[in-house]
Amino acid sequence: MTEEPQARRRDAAATKAALLDAAAALFAERGFDRTTVRDIAKLAGANQALLFRYFGSKDALFEEVLARGGREQIATTPPGELLGTALRSMLESDTGRDRTLDAYLRSTGHDSAAAAVRRQLGEEYAKVLATLTDADDADLRADLILAWLLGIGLVREITGKEPLASADPEDVCRLVLGAARTLLERSG
């Protein structure tokens, strides 16, 4: 053997990370359909065989990309702050911003397994948001909040409509959280 197993593990981790970064950037820019496995491997400086070995399929890689952004946020944010945190991370300036939502939104046009991944992630956000109200229709209210988040992302990042596209994140948060309070209030 010419390599230590540990060094190989480190290489594998670095290659996986490079593939995820490349996939996240390309999915965000072009959407799921127009991103090829070949382009991802090329941008990551890895070969396609490794991509399939580490992730299994393009769909599974897409799921990992969404999971990295979305599921981490859900796991690390107190429920009461999830809406504000998700909004702020979406509204950050382009350089620092989490582009998970772009990948999500730019992939709305097709019906492959990626649609199931998107739905799944939506379920997870909505489940947390629904705990914030004790209304009988908590799940519907949570879906409406989720829809608002996605719509803001759509108008801001994809359509680029002003003034929303370059509005101060704090102004957006204040307005949205104020209106959302009427949906997610506890009666008790």
Added chain:
Amino acid sequence: MTEEPQARRRDAAATKAALLDAAAALFAERGFDRTTVRDIAKLAGANQALLFRYFGSKDALFEEVLARGGREQIATTPPGELLGTALRSMLESDTGRDRTLDAYLRSTGHDSAAAAVRRQLGEEYAKVLATLTDADDADLRADLILAWLLGIGLVREITGKEPLASADPEDVCRLVLGAARTLLERSG
């Protein structure tokens, strides 16, 4: 001449209408990118040369499809009822429903001139909604309402997430209009 000019005009109007219907159905189902001019002409039972003669280009035809749904609604609805009307027309059962929004949403993944058309229609909705509040940031508030409409369409029609996907339109309207009131209220 074997035809009366009037009969020819009637034929032209019928062909234009058939092309618009076919385009609306295909754009809503597949999005802008995956709909070809050839498919539209075929579904309409017309030839491609007529499509180009009547509409000029695929982009111009897309604009007509959005205009027919969106601009008519803006022109014929009192401003104070626009949000409720737009929501209800979006939430109608599949058979009777205006599918303009599907065409809009399924075409978010690409950056052609159709993006400019989408932005333009958004401007028109937002301009009307902004007249409903006298807040200093009326335009931002209007954009947020527009974003909510689009997000609800996205979750309901494209992602198909329950319970929103099959919620009673009246329940959705009640919740959204209630929360939107805090954004679009006049102080005076």
